[in-house]
Amino acid sequence: MAEEKKLLKVTIDNITIEVEPGTSILQAARRIGGDVAPPAMCYYTKLKGSGGKCRTCLVEVAAGSVADPRPMPKLVASCRTNVMDGMVVKNITSEKVIDARNGVVEFLLINHPLDCPICDQAGECHLQDLSYEHGKEGTRYEFPRRTFEKHDLGPYIQLHMTRCIMCFRCVYAADQLTEKRQHGILDRGDHAEIATYIQQSLEHDFIGNVIDVCPVGALTDKTFRFKNRVWFLKPVQAHRDCTHPKCCGKVTLWYRGEEVFRVTARKDQWGEVEDWICNECRFEKKKTADWEIEGPTVVNRHSVISQGHYVGVHKPKEVLYDVLDGLKPRLFMDIHSVSEVNEPGRDLSRIEGPAHSTDFKE
């Protein structure tokens, strides 16, 4: 009989769970789920070496282990600390943790511009969620926020360096998914920035994944830029037979009416992608005919994306037609004869990159 793996008992917020050795506190907390799981801005399960940078996942360890039950002197980053047998962890039950997290959020927001009305990530932004839970209403910061020279990352990816929180996720993603990384962190400290060396554009079949990996709106889809707000779109699960050997071809399509506005990888409840997708799937295939639709994506009802209430909609039957003996009700006005918005002949999703004033000149 093979030797049974010894499971470690860990108590997080008074909930005890048994996990395998080598599990981080964050992973153990995520197995419990709900509010117990600390938020994470930089840690990404699928990226090796990520984590330990943003400090939002700080937890208090009230008892180190059975062998050494002394508490850890400082709050620890739960994404990089492995559990020990008999460890007692306090996350939301600890005032120290909440206080520290509030401080971390304030630091993250020091240089983050409050341009959520413009930002394409608004509505699915992890920093936005985090600051709603932990942030202060006002800012105490009186100095000018960092600004950077604009870098052009090619036709597909838009970089907004001012929004970056230096989580390094995109760097790890590029390192681990592509053979040759072309972008990275330049400079140090406050001047550190994500950039490509000598304005090189990023060309790799999987580089589009840095968009999904970015927790804020620093890296966004240029083909979707300013086209629509995410909460007006309808996410739908779809797949296709992608010829790329490494691409899974399973995606979420974001519809508005009949138009596919953008394609993203499928994300789990922690906002992490289930599997990577290639650039062709993400940027080139924006027609319904390219995909096989599986059904609507399940959206957390607390998310603004679920505001459209499109899942399980029961449309009442149009009875007027039967009542009027087959006569069609008289249409007093076709909205498209007056309205200039959502014109049937003009598909915003077909425009490459963001729309400009030139696109609206007839």
Place this chain on the structure above:
Amino acid sequence: MQALTNRVQVVERKPLSFWEKLYIPAIAKGMFITFSHIFKNKPTINYPEKTRPFSPVFRGLHVLNRDEEGRERCTACGLCAVACPAEAITMEAAERLPGEEGLYREEKYAAKYEINMLRCIFCGLCEEACPKDAIYLSETFAPANYTRKGFIYGKEELLIPDPKTQPEEFAKAKGLTK
């Protein structure tokens, strides 16, 4: 029958007396009430020569605001549209080109902005939702129109006049002058 409330009055149905059958005293009494109103204050005003002041919280026709330099404030963030219970607001966003900095305040702006006044219920939630102070409900009514088509308001109808090029119209729209 038991009365439901204590305010019930039993109506007596006696035949009219001779004095009541004449009707003249009743008519005279009625005429007295009618003519006495000539000497009372008129509750109406001669609209449109005279207008009543609006309440400061009056929610009338929408206005898309500009900043001091005449740039459009709206960034097409869509919060008014998502807040709108009548789903009257639609918009299409565009990116500001270099050279258009004087026209639009932010990098992104509403290239098309429409309010369907047939749907609008003037609740003012769009004004509350707006993070950029871009949309306001003014102290005017939406004017009447003969066709439904006239009630689809685009940016031309909604946008406030430019304070730099049309200061008089701007002041009038702001309600600074009569």
